[in-house]
Amino acid sequence: MLSAPARARRPLAGGARVLALLGAGSVALLAAPVVYLVVRAFGADPLASLPLVVRPRTGELLLTSLALALLVAVAVGALGTLQALLLARLRLPASRALLALAALPLAMPSYVAAFGWLGLVPSMQGFWAAWLQLTIVSTPYVTLPVHAALRSAPAGLEIAARSLGRGPLAALRQVTWPIVRPAATAGALLAGLYALADFGVVSLMRVETLSTGIARAMGAGFDRSYAALLGLVLVAAAIALVLLEQRVRRAVPAARVRSAAPPRIDVGRWTPVAVAAVLTTPIVAIGVPVATLVTRALEAQSVRTLEWAELLQAAGTSVSLAIAAGILATVLAAPIALLAARHPSPVSRALEGAATIAHALPGIVVGLSLVFLSLALVPWAYQTVGVLIAAYALLAAPRAVGGVRAALERVPMRYEHLARSLGRRRAAAFSSTTGRIAAGGVGVAALLAAVAALKELPATLLLRPTGVDTLATALWARTDVSEYGAAAPFALALIACAAVPAMLVLVTSVQRDQDADLGGRSAAP
Template sequence: MTLLKAGRRRTAPRPAAGAPPWLLVVAALCASVAAIPLVYLVVRAADAGLAELVDTLLRERVLRLTLNSVGLAVAVTASCLVLGTAVAWVISRIRMPGGPTWLLVTALPLAVPSYLAAYGWMVAIPSFNGFFASWLVMTAVCLPYVALPVAAALRGASGDLEAVARTLGSGPVGAFRAATWPRVRPAATAGALLVALYTLSDFGAVSMLRFQTLTWGINSAYGASFDRNQAALLALVLVVLALTVVAGERKTRGQVTATATRTVPMHTVRRRWLPVVAVLVLASPVGGVFVPVAGLVSKLIEAETIRGIDVPRLLGAIGATLGLAVAGAFVAVILALPIAVLAARYRGRIVNAIESVGYLGHALPGIVVGLSLVFFSLAVLPTLYQTVVMLVFAYCVLFMSKAIGSARSGLAAVPEGLIDVSRSLGLSPLATWWRVIGRIAAPAIGVGALLVGIAIMKELPATLLLRPTGISTLAVELWNRTAVLEFGSAAPYAAALVLLAAVPAFVLSGIRGFAKEEE
């Protein structure tokens, strides 16, 4: 019985002083990968000089681009925070026909890239552009980032305080604000952080919808070969905005102490209010999925589109997308594992610093990473400029944090007792990792790899800047055709991208189910 309890006891983090030196060094080297683009971008901006930096920042065009980026990010984040919280409350507190299906419907927009959603809206409404169009599309795509974590937090929130508030005369909204909101606020602010970063870094949707933001300005400045310094300075401005958002979220982040809770009873909505509730929940899936898919299908069924498909080019784009996704996911997981092992087993300032650097790529927009690696490769490693190696490296910088978080959770769940028993039976640390730790953590590591792979399939700006000549992904082909308003010829690539991204999504759900069985 004692051995059984030991086997169930999960690993508790140990002080960083107990970590093997080789693990600290390897984890630090892997984490430094994420810092290379930012460091080099700062060096490049410093070379431009203070006078050029001030002159660039005070230009009317730069101020307008900055205000457009900030304004769009604030508007999208605010609308997602309000609507996402409302949607989460509905699917968690109201009994509706279909039950858990509504949660799946709410998550659907996560599978659609913003530029693909913009493509569908432009097919339906060719004159659809500007701030409102960008706000609508980005809100529809990003709303699940708030709705899903808040819904999960609501399931664990205590119903006792909310019930007390109702008995004291508070209405449903007042009781939620006073008793439940403080408990779900950390989940809501974390989701709002993802929305703000996604909106600031978006390039494809705002460019298609002709709303000029910093990402658009960076791409335009880079395209003008005589003004590369301005591109670097604009990229630095965007990074400062992103890091400011991250710092603000960390400062306002709250922590909730787990307590014994009473399940909140589900409310039965009145029949007359059911259409209103359905519209609220379906607004994001309709705007982020159904309208784009409808536009895509309308173009695919046109006879001209079917006859005009360049099959070899389409197959080449599918092969390039799959190959880059597999390569990027594999390398990202290899780099993430030492950081995840260190973070799961040890604690301390050094460990926190290494892990934070590893997550740095999460705050760097794709166009900034792509631009900085263009400068870096030309100045330091010219032989790697426009090669698959540099493109895969960019993917690792951007998406390694997804693999770190997933792998860390899996490794932290490995029972300490099993590791002790394995070592007591004479197995080496490597054999223990392979036969015990690796097998238990494999589902979580696999989830991280699939998340990275899906993100790579949808990535656009870094791919546009770094892809080798002659290699084109589905996202790039879709962008190139949509940029010149060739919606019909873009449809096959959009359809292939949706179908291709759906495959790892199904596998992902299977791995998560396996992980739950293992637990």
């Protein structure tokens, strides 16, 4: 009874204390943009700032942003849960390939999808057009966790309900749905957070939100005070969503030992309808925009020559910056993740929670804050590659924490203990066991962070050095209707750069699930 607490306290005096200090440093860096934004906003004259916050225009922007986030969350929750149920409970052809395709919209930059649809339907603008675009690219936020929850839910309860005369739908509603509901709600709230922070789609669809209001305030006479105040309002709304998501996520039941899954239902002639429902989001989010962009690009070749040099240079710049940001984000996430995985304590939980809340920072807020910070503290660094990479890393690091922690937790501690018993020092034992085994998972986390950096638009627009173009900024500079042909190749290159690594991660995840499923079945009595 007394040995466990002693073992938990002993590392805190040594290695865990160092990790805690490093983790605190990472959290301080992640929080620096908001801290400075607060200082900047409240450093202004309160008598002048208060009317800016309470004026009707600010309320209109906030209400539009919250309404868009809420409606996206509701739609994504319904559609994602439906897709997960179809994939997990129906006998569909190539179900694992369908799952990978259903997840693929996560790799699609939302503003690229919107740009592709505008090329097909130029009149597609307004609130509901933005809602549709954000819904189709965010649906995997619910599809993936609900599918995973359905796979890990105890099948015996559903089978027992069926044996008592409940039909398949009644058994799902009364037994399985209460188990997967927290996963669906948490995923829907994340989709709402994505919609709340979005800048590209609402700008293309001509919807006035807090994000566009911040950009407008920055461009109209460089009104820093009002932009900072709007940024704080956006951060407050985003943090409220993240705290709500965390509360819901804590309601997710602990993972159980896998048992034999309930028999999948054969729907016969309705199978094509079910497959079509699963493929709706990848077709609408990726298929239609890509087809439109390819057509526009081919049409443009008859009137102008493709700017190959500019395209290749922008692609190289985007990939290089994304790789650097992915590495830096993983470095920032590593001490927090390692402390949480190996030395759970109130300190580790507090640091991990702070890092998770940092996930609420919208790209435009981080970009705005780093503009202020660099101009105030290091003016020579303003609009340099280093500041841009730092912005990418600050945005991606909170996402990397979960991936790095998951990779570390898959490695049993006994491997390190065995290496230590053979005379290895702590660092050598970690690198030769946990470090080597977890390297693949850590690499996946870094890759996902790089993909997030590759797609980032508002922070890039605010911080990119003069004369340096990424695929996102080159595309954004050509979003005028008359430039669709010239913009299409940049959009297609951005999709390819983001989709290839994302597809590799998805294939790896599906294969891992398949192996775990086979292992669970073989272990089941």
